Amino acid sequence: MAKTVIVVIDGFGVGAMPDAGTLRPGDTAADTCGHVLDQAHTPAGRPPRLPVLGALGLGLVHPHPGLARSTRLPVAAGRAALGYPGADTFAGHQTMMGADFSRVAVARLADHLDQVAGALTEAGHRVELLDRQPLLVVDGAVLVHDNLEADPGINWNASGRLDDLAFDGPGGILAIARTVRTVAPVARVIAVGGHADGPLPRFVRAGEGDTVGLDTPASGFYRNGGLRVRHLGAPLDHTRQLPELAARAGLPVTLVGKAADILACEAAERRPAVPTAEVLAHTLDAVRAGGEGLVVANVQETDLAGHQQDTARYGQVLEQVDAGLAGLLSLLTGDGDRLIVTGDHGNDPAIGHAHHTREYVPVLIHRPGAGPARRLPDTSSLADVGATAAAALGLAPYGLATGTPITGG
Known part of the structure; x- marks a missing residue:
């Protein structure tokens, strides 16, 4: 036993x-x-x-x-x-x-923007670039971006404020991440929802290897409570x-x-x-x-x-x-x-x-x-x-x- x-x-x-x-x-x-x-x-x-x-x-x-x-x-x-x-x-x-x-595949989101945006659009979402940066804003609320906490190109994130939309359910953060997962070549697409210290675009920055993403620790997600995370693997x-x-x-x-x-x-x-x-x-x-x-x-x-x-x-x-x-x-x-x-x-x-x-x-x-x-x-x-x-x-x-x-x- x-x-x-x-x-x-x-x-x-x-x-x-x-x-x-x-x-x-x-x-x-x-x-x-x-x-x-x-x-x-x-x-x-x-x-x-x-x-x-x-x-x-x-x-x-x-x-x-x-x-x-x-x-x-x-x-x-x-x-x-x-x-x-x-x-x-x-x-x-x-x-x-x-x-x-x-x-595992190593890829920047910048090299797959059209493919990811196309999948999200086909799923009924509104997609645009954030200030001409290689980062997508979905339905005006969720950022799809390079993960800046792992080595460049290993993971992508779909991040949203729980004050703006739900984590689960149709049109929620997790649903958006799942659509990204269908076309992502990387090891992991991570759905992240939390309570930030302000609008998420304020916390976007350049990362290593020409990546661009949300600075999740700086956003307040980790310290403000209520963090929701789901890891969608290859x-x-x-x-x-x-x-x-x-x-x-x-x-x-x-x-x-x-x-x-x-x-x-x-x-x-x-x-x-x-x-x-x-x-x-x-x-x-x-x-x-x-x-x-x-x-x-x-x-x-x-x-x-x-x-x-x-x-x-x-x-x-x-x-x-x-x-x-x-x-x-x-x-x-x-x-x-x-x-x-x-x-x-x-x-x-x-x-x-x-x-x-x-x-x-x-x-x-x-x-x-x-x-x-x-x-x-x-x-x-x-x-x-x-x-x-x-x-x-x-x-x-x-x-x-x-x-x-x-x-x-």
């Missing part, structure tokens, strides 16, 4: 990958974990304390002096390269669940990803937090949430339900703190996650249970920009009943995390599109 729980700390990197400086040379210094531990301070003036992440082996894969170099827990700890281009949450999770995402064979593989084997599958929004599995129980306390509570509840199964949870507020370049907030969320992991460890005690803590990319709040950073991520695996702690070799793709989880659940990893189980995981 084994249970496998994957906790993804969104935007939690442990040091730059060798190609991190290809787009932004300064990113060769990216180190989300190290910079947060060095620069974040609690209201009491002390650095963040991460005893559970330390016990899970974080200090085995990151040299920060504040992390323990050893642990008595039966853990296997290593690092994973991302295994997909850029640094993106959607691509990271799809890869982690076993999809071959190594050939077509994938979801039957060859971990959640579907587990569900077809009769195992209960629970998707928590952002994972509930971006992973496909019709049989899964979905518990979407953004506040970290809610994500952790849902995850603990799913494990307490007992029996065997798969739980995949995403902690999003670390990523949001990275985008806001708020090192202190990032540290506070990490401490909150650390406390939640202690609860999970107390519940996952069977010999076949697994707790896997990892990330999907980096988001260094101290690097000097609000983009994701291309970093290795930790792979911390708690294996009750196994031998002493061990350091794993680096793995070349997040897909190996999904394959390792499949093996722990007694599933055939070759049922996934890609990925190899990590030896010793």
Whole structure:
């Protein structure tokens, strides 16, 4: 009756990958974990304390002096390269669940304006350019634009104020994003609705790689409450990803937090949430339900703190996650249970920009009943995390599109 729980700390990197400086040379210094531990301070003036992440082996894969170099827990700890281009949450999770995402399309909206505008017009919308910029205004309310928070050309957004129109329903923000998705060559079209500090055109700016888009953090969407987001991914064979593989084997599958929004599995129980306390509570509840199964949870507020370049907030969320992991460890005690803590990319709040950073991520695996702690070799793709989880659940990893189980995981 084994249970496998994957906790993804969104935007939690442990040091730059060798190609991190290809787009932004300064990113060769990216180190989300190290910079947060060095620069974040609690209201009491002390650095963040991460005893559970330390016990899970974080200090085995990151040299920060504040992390323990050893642990008595039966853990296997290593690092994973991302295994997909850029640094993106959607691509990271799809890869982690076993999809071959190594050939995502990279495209600016400017190069596909006519095609996108045509699809929206055919769907009955009014479409115009914003001040002759390569950005579309739909029905006078929704901006269709390059995503400025991921690497240029990876994602497009359809963004609107919830004060102006609904997120769901005919003619809403999500419906517009779905029309864009039908012709978009990029990995992800993201529908975003929220409460802004003013008209959205005020927050439009140029991005890297000749992109133009809404500066979502500056707009106030992230801090004003009521944020609605839906991630519409490129077509994938979801039957060859971990959640579907587990569900077809009769195992209960629970998707928590952002994972509930971006992973496909019709049989899964979905518990979407953004506040970290809610994500952790849902995850603990799913494990307490007992029996065997798969739980995949995403902690999003670390990523949001990275985008806001708020090192202190990032540290506070990490401490909150650390406390939640202690609860999970107390519940996952069977010999076949697994707790896997990892990330999907980096988001260094101290690097000097609000983009994701291309970093290795930790792979911390708690294996009750196994031998002493061990350091794993680096793995070349997040897909190996999904394959390792499949093996722990007694599933055939070759049922996934890609990925190899990590030896010793």
